[in-house]
Amino acid sequence: MWVILGGLVFVLAGGWAAYQGWRLNRTGERVPGTVVDLHWRHSTGSHRNRRICYPVVEFRTAEGRLVRAKTRVGGSSSPEKGAQVQVLYDPAKPEEVVIDTASGRANWLPLVAVVVGLGLIVWVIMHPGKF
Secondary structure, eight states, rough: OOOHHEEEEEHHHHHHEEEEEEHHHHEEEEEEEEEEEEEEEEOOSSOOOOOEEEEEEEOOOOOOOOEEEESEEEEBBOOOOOOOEEEEETTTEEEEEEEHHHHTTTTTHHHHHHHHHHHHHHHHHHOOGOO
16 A cells, blocks of 8 residues: 555656646746856765755846756756856746756656656556555
8 A cells, every 4th residue: 555655656746847847848938047156965865975966057037137046956967167058947936947958957857756656556556465
């Protein structure tokens, strides 16, 4: 029972994140920006020595407002400080920003969560006596 609930959580969280990424890609504004800082954090997962970088970008919205925001997607590598990048932001919440590249948007990550969740659910259904 708990494995099915866990699978459902993965499916729902992955689905919600995929929807948010799709919505940002569809309705977001694309503007040039500059990487002004790099926030490094240590991973708390199985790769404890891995550092994740979240670039901080500065850009002007379509209305001319200057925004400085940390990107919501991090990675083991990042553009250098001072690099010019294309950013994608939510006009309703300009602080919700990603660097407009395939790795910056990380559209694949929610799909992994959905597949893992569905895999857990199918596994429990196919092995009913184990739980």
